[in-house]
Amino acid sequence: MATDTSSMKLEKVAPSAEDFLPLLGTDYVELYVGNAKQAAHYYQSAWGFQPLAYAGLETGMKDRVSYVLQQDKIRLILTSPLESGGDINRHIDAHGDGVKAVALWVDDATKSYQETVSRGAESYMEPKTIKDEDGEVVLSGIHTYGETVHIFVERKNYHGVFMPGYQEWKTDYNPEPVGLKYIDHMVGNVGWNEMNKWCEFYAKVMGFAQLISFDDNDISTEYTALMSKVMSNGNGRIKFPINEPAEGRKKSQIEEYIDFYNGAGVQHIAVATDNIIETVTQLKARGVEFLYVPENYYDTVLDRVGEIDEDLEPLKELGILIDRDDEGYLLQLFTKPVLDRPTMFFEIIQRKGAQSFGKGNFKALFEAIEREQEMRGTL
Ligand code: FE2
Numbered sequence: 001m002a003t004d005t006s007s008m009k010l011e012k013v014a015p016s017a018e019d020f021l022p023l024l025g026t027d028y029v030e031l032y033v034g035n036a037k038q039a040a041h042y043y044q045s046a047w048g049f050q051p052l053a054y055a056g057l058e059t060g061m062k063d064r065v066s067y068v069l070q071q072d073k074i075r076l077i078l079t080s081p082l083e084s085g086g087d088i089n090r091h092i093d094a095h096g097d098g099v100k101a102v103a104l105w106v107d108d109a110t111k112s113y114q115e116t117v118s119r120g121a122e123s124y125m126e127p128k129t130i131k132d133e134d135g136e137v138v139l140s141g142i143h144t145y146g147e148t149v150h151i152f153v154e155r156k157n158y159h160g161v162f163m164p165g166y167q168e169w170k171t172d173y174n175p176e177p178v179g180l181k182y183i184d185h186m187v188g189n190v191g192w193n194e195m196n197k198w199c200e201f202y203a204k205v206m207g208f209a210q211l212i213s214f215d216d217n218d219i220s221t222e223y224t225a226l227m228s229k230v231m232s233n234g235n236g237r238i239k240f241p242i243n244e245p246a247e248g249r250k251k252s253q254i255e256e257y258i259d260f261y262n263g264a265g266v267q268h269i270a271v272a273t274d275n276i277i278e279t280v281t282q283l284k285a286r287g288v289e290f291l292y293v294p295e296n297y298y299d300t301v302l303d304r305v306g307e308i309d310e311d312l313e314p315l316k317e318l319g320i321l322i323d324r325d326d327e328g329y330l331l332q333l334f335t336k337p338v339l340d341r342p343t344m345f346f347e348i349i350q351r352k353g354a355q356s357f358g359k360g361n362f363k364a365l366f367e368a369i370e371r372e373q374e375m376r377g378t379l
Contacts, residue, residue, distance in 0.1 A: 019233075019234035019235070020115045021112055021115055021206050021207050021233070021234075022106065022107065022234070022235070023104050023106060023233050023234075023235070023237060023238050024104075024105040024106060024237070025073065025104075025105045025182070026073075026074075026102065026103070026105065026182075026183045026186075026237075026238065027104060027105035027151070027153040027155075028068070028076065028077050028101075028103045028153070029074075029075070029076055029077070029099055029101070029102055029103070029183070029186070029269060030066075030076075030077040030078075030079055030099070030100050030101040030103065030151075031076065031077070031078055031097060031098060031099050031100065032080075032088050032091045032092055032095075032097065032098065032100045033078050033079065033080055033092070033097040034080065034092055034096075034097060036065055036066065036067050036078040036080035037065075037067070039067075039078045039097070040067040040078050042338075043069050043076060043078070044069065044171070044174070044175060045173075045175055045286060046286045046287055047071070047178060047180070047283065047288065048071060048175055048176055048177040048178035048179075048180070048282065048286075049069035049071045049074075049076060049177075050069060050070050050071060050177065051067070051068075051069060051169045051170060051171045051174070052068040052069060052070040052075065052161060052162055052168075052169060053067075053161050053162035053163075053166035053167065053168060053169050054066070054067055054166060054168075054169035055165050055166045055167070057082070059165065059166065059167050060165075061165065062082070062083075063081065063082055063086065063088075064079055064080065064081050064082055064088060065079070065082055066078065066079040067169065068162050068166060068169065071177050071178075071180045072177070072180060072181045072182060073181060073182040073183075074180055074182060074183055074271060075162075077101075079100070094147070094262045095147070095261050095262055095263070095265060095341075096260070096261070096339055096340065096341040096343060097339045097340075097341075097344075098265050098266065098339070098343060098344055099148060099186075099265065099266035099344065100147070100148065100149065101141070101148070101149050101150070101151050102144075102148065102149075102150055102151075102186060103150070103151040103152075103153050104150055104151070104152055104153065104238065105153050106152045106153065106154055107154065107156060108138075108154055109127055109138040109139060109140045109152040109153060109154035110127040110138060110140065110154075112140060112152040112154075113126070113127050113140035113141075113142070113152060116142050116205050116206060117142065120201075120204065120205050121143065121201075121205045121206075122142060122143040123141075123142060123143075124141035124142050124143050124149045124150075124151075125139060125141035125149075125151070126140060127139070127140040128140070130163065130164040130165060132160065132164035132165070133160075134158060134159045134161075134164070135159050135160065136157050136158060136164070137153065137154065137155050137158045137163045137164060138153075139151055139152065139153060139154075140152045142205075144188075144198070144201065145188050145190050145194075145198050145201075145264035145265070146188075146190075146261070146263045146264030146265045147263070147265070148188070148264070148265055148266060175286070176282075178273075178278075178279050178282040178283055179273045179274065179275055179278055179279040179282070180272070180273055180279065180348075181271070181272045181273060181274065182271070182272050183269060183270065183271060183272075184270040184271065184272040184347075184349050184351070185230075185239035185240065185357070186239075186240060186266055186268070186269050186270070187240070187241045187242070187243060187266070187267045187268045187270070188240060188241070188242050188243070188264060188265070188266055188267065189243050189244075189254050189257045189258060189261075189264060189265060189266075189267040190242055190243070190244050190264040191244065191245075191258055191263070191264060192245055193244065194264070195227055195228070195229060195242050195243065195244035196229075198242050198264075199229045199231055199242055202240060202242075203231065206233065207233070207234060208231040208232055208233050208234075208238075208240070209231070209232060209234075210229055210231055210232075211230040211231070211232045211239070212229070212230045212356060212357070212359075225245075225246035225247065225248040225252060226243050226244065226245055226246050226253070226254045227243070227244050227246050228241055228242065228243045228244075229241065229242055230242075230357060243267060245258070250370075250379045251373070251378060251379055253366065253369045253370070256342055256373060256376075256378045257342065257343055259378075260341040260342055260343050261341065261343045265343065265344075267343075267344065267345070268334070268344065268345050268346060268347050269344070269346055269347070270332075270346070270347035270349050271346060271347070271348060271349070272349050272350065272351065273348060273349070273350050274350065275350070276320055276331045276332075276333070276348055276349075276350035277310065277314050277315070277320070279348055280318045280320060280348055281318065283348070284318065288335055289335060289336040290318075290319055290333055290334065290335050290336065291319070291333075291334045291335070291336060291368040291369065291372070292368055292371070293319040293321060293364060293368055294367075294368075295316065297321070298312060298315070298316045301322055304324070305322045305323060305324040305329055305360070306324060306329075308322060308329055309352065310331070315331070318333070319333060320332070320333045321333060321358065321361040321364065322361075323354065323358040323359065323361050324354060324360070325354045325355065325356040327353045327354055327355050328351070328352050328353015328354040328355075329352050329353065329354050330349060330351045330358060331349070331350040331352070332348065332349045332350070332358050332361065333347070333348045334346070334347050334348075334365060335347075335348075342372075342373075342376060342378065
């Protein structure tokens with residue numbers, strides 16, 4: 001039902017007849033990290049991701065190592081360089097650990113490349129076919145904001161565990177999944193006055209439509225502000241909110257991100273669960289750190305959002321936020337940055353009809369982020 005309302009809503013804003021870039025979903029998210037082996041252990045132990053595939057010296061990969069982890073429909077690749085110099089090292093030097101590629105699952109990676117490049121996308125990887133005994137995968141890629149890229153993955157003729165070049169990866173220590181289902185949305189932070197440019201990129205080059213926008217009146221506290229627009233593809237499976245900093249009395253969290261990441265990049269990955277209380281209880285027990293929400297948030301929240309199915313007490317104990325729109329409500333919670341630089345973090349979200357992004361929580365949330373910035377001396 002939620003999916004139906006979403007597509008109805010999209011038709012209102014996306015009247016274009018033909019979707020020239022049909023996207024089946026997010027295929028994987030690849031992070032370039034300083035130590036992929038240890039990062040993989042973190043995502044297994046703390047987040048309940050399961051080992052899926054591996055590429056490295058043992059598989060003939062000479063210059064890098066990649067671990068692929070999976071939880072339901074979510075796939076993460078953690079990649080580290082095995083040599084000095086080169087692009088991955090330079091990326092890590094500039095940005096710290098961070099998202100390099102947001103890969104999109106398509107039926108035709110060659111056509112996806114042609115449609116986007118002919119509309120002005122900068123090429124990252126021309127279509128190439130890779131093969132092994134389990135079949136073939138076609139990959140192509142384009143640049144987006146900062147040094148982030150989109151890879152188009154065509155895997156309809158592949159039956160192996162992940163893709164050619166990888167072997168199955170098994171580990172003895174496999175903590176249980178925590179109930180994460182799929183990527184709900186991925187947010188990009190871009191520089192001053194760049195939000196519209198990148199929204200136009202997603203509209204013109206990838207055929208996305210704008211769902212919602214927030215201006216600095218919606219998203220401001222006493223000190224900081226930002227602006228945000230949400231871009232979605234035709235079937236609503238891919239949603240990319242784009243943030244830019246806005247002028248405030250002190251430094252915006254978006255500006256802090258841009259400073260530490262040295263440019264635009266992925267700010268957060270929102271992952272969906274069917275039971276946020278269970279998922280967050282598990283994550284907290286395994287040491288994942290969340291933003292602290294002031295207890296007084298819960299004094300008035302039900303006046304704002306009305307009746308909900310859940311008891312308020314466990315939500316309050318776990319610091320889970322609630323928001324409502326015309327179509328229902330949602331429950332959400334944000335981690336602290338999962339890296340040493342104050343850059344990328346995760347959002348846990350459970351939708352109960354609502355198709356929006358928690359605008360009503362922004363103020364409480366940003367005040368929580370500002371408390372952290374204050375401690376870092378970057379406010
Ligand atoms: Fe979000």
